[in-house]
Amino acid sequence: MNLRLLGTVEVVDDDGVLVPIGAPMLRATLAALALRAGHVVPVGELMDQLWGSRPPATAGATLRNYIKRLRKVIPKDRIRTESGGYRLDVEPADVDVLRFRELRARARALTGSDPQAAARTLDAALALWRGTPFTDLGDGPLRSLEQPRLEDLYLATVEERFAIGLDLGEHHVLVDEIMVMSQVYYLRERLLHQLIVALYRCGRTAEALAAYRSARKRLVAELGIEPGMHLRKLEQAILRSDPELAGERSGWAGVPSRAPLQRAG
16 A cells, blocks of 8 residues: 655555545545554544644544544555554555655765765655645645645755755756746745856856846845855855856755745745
């Protein structure tokens, strides 16, 4: 069985057939269990994730009904009743978000010794994403809490992949993709930094400086702050044609991001 949370919540059985789970609250219950696969999720925690701090008086009975209904559409032995809660009995590799985290950790361990293998591993992790997580759960507490966390995890991993790629000299390949991402998440300074580096290394110096000035204008207008130290230093390095900026593994691509998750529009 394969549980997919990195997009709409889906269950695929061992034969590769999509298992329909129609009700949003059933999907939310399953998602809450899948995020902690292999561990007992206490009843109180499940109630918080489904209804928030003020669950209805019937929440306990309703939760038991959700578990009963889930057991009718997925193998009964997968959801186990434990003391004080429920446990989804699957391997971490069977849940895409847990698989994603494992691949990301593996890539980080490889980055220093084998960056090409690290890049391939991050590509495999990012391929698990099918869209914004939990869009089919409604506006409940689980979605409100977990969706921003997962989207930020995705963006941080994209930035790590871009950093490795720029260190490997892939600026010509990556520049358009970085530009698209930086336009959507226009206040994430690490993406802006990577875009400016990629443009400069592609010989597009005027565009790199224009990207910095546009970013500065937006940061001041929308957050009331100047660009961070790394972005300011990057502009100066471009203006003086710093030879280190053009070199692979110069350190320019791997800067932190201090801006919040922010979409354009």
